[in-house]
Amino acid sequence: MTFPQQxxxxxxxxxxxxxxxxxxxxxxxxxxxxxSHITYWPAYSLSHFGEILNYNGEKVEQSSSLLQVxxxxxxxxISGINIVSLGSIITILLGAYSSVSVYRLGLKLHPQIGFxxxxxxxxxxxxxxxxxxxxxxxxxxxAVLWLILAYGAYLNKPGYLNLIYSLGVTILLVTxxxxxxxVLICMLMGVLAVLIISASxxxxxxxxxxxLSRLLILLGSASVICAIxxxxxxCYFGSVFPQPVFAKSAGVTWEVIKNGFLYLKIHxxxxxxxxxxxxxTVCAVSYTAWEQLKYNRLNPYILLxxxxxxxxxxxxxxxxxxxxxxxxxxxxxxxx
Numbered sequence: 001m002t003f004p005q006q007x008x009x010x011x012x013x014x015x016x017x018x019x020x021x022x023x024x025x026x027x028x029x030x031x032x033x034x035x036s037h038i039t040y041w042p043a044y045s046l047s048h049f050g051e052i053l054n055y056n057g058e059k060v061e062q063s064s065s066l067l068q069v070x071x072x073x074x075x076x077x078i079s080g081i082n083i084v085s086l087g088s089i090i091t092i093l094l095g096a097y098s099s100v101s102v103y104r105l106g107l108k109l110h111p112q113i114g115f116x117x118x119x120x121x122x123x124x125x126x127x128x129x130x131x132x133x134x135x136x137x138x139x140x141x142x143a144v145l146w147l148i149l150a151y152g153a154y155l156n157k158p159g160y161l162n163l164i165y166s167l168g169v170t171i172l173l174v175t176x177x178x179x180x181x182x183v184l185i186c187m188l189m190g191v192l193a194v195l196i197i198s199a200s201x202x203x204x205x206x207x208x209x210x211x212l213s214r215l216l217i218l219l220g221s222a223s224v225i226c227a228i229x230x231x232x233x234x235c236y237f238g239s240v241f242p243q244p245v246f247a248k249s250a251g252v253t254w255e256v257i258k259n260g261f262l263y264l265k266i267h268x269x270x271x272x273x274x275x276x277x278x279x280x281t282v283c284a285v286s287y288t289a290w291e292q293l294k295y296n297r298l299n300p301y302i303l304l305x306x307x308x309x310x311x312x313x314x315x316x317x318x319x320x321x322x323x324x325x326x327x328x329x330x331x332x333x334x335x336x
Contacts (some may be wrong), residue, residue: 013336020122025133039063043072061242065136067175074086095131095138108301126327140332143173148304149238155300181226188219190307256320263321
């Protein structure tokens, strides 16, 4: 890359990082929620007392994001900055930096769409709103982007460094939200099914079989990491899922599924302008999936992105969606 190209990329990075922050300060600077404090307190207790405790001083996992608890506790312990202030600052910084990861993922899909993908993300009202929410939404988005980039790199070019990077990002993803272990395993099982079908009909048997063997390594490693997380939670908290899961989950019923579809309808077709954007997005994603299947162009980054979208959309439907405004659950997959 020449110096002018490097300078151009640097300027684009800075612009993409600053833009959503400026938009957020102008339009959504008071978007924070008191629900974020179910995470702030365990972070405080871990930083000051060395244990993750709920408000009553008991070992109950009251936060929906173990990863955010660990990050806040570590930064608070080192810096001494107030936990509540840290929550807002870190959420904004991670949301801004996610634009860079969107840019990088966009380049893996097509050499000319990186900047515009990040621009669309950084100007999305839902995304910018939750950058200032003080909760784990932007951390989830960033973890998902890193996972697709890491897994795609390993599937394209296996090696110990890429594998170690993939395992590290897997740990981040499965600890960022309670549903992510299930979402990750289902996503990888979906990719596995596509690769098996592709290997049986493709002329390039060697390439597809190599991808299949690498994916099995990722699937096996992810399963072990998820099992270790569940064992830790059961031993430390006496439950394999955080308390909010049991408090909010009503199981899978027709009523819940109907609410899930209603959630998607409300937030994806809220107004004519949003409906147009949703329609264009669905058409683009559908075309990308069709192109992969018809021409058997197995780009691992595209395949992982498509299967994550399908899996997380299914989670939204079967969980009944979310009660919070501005498509909070959609923000987790909007950059992808």
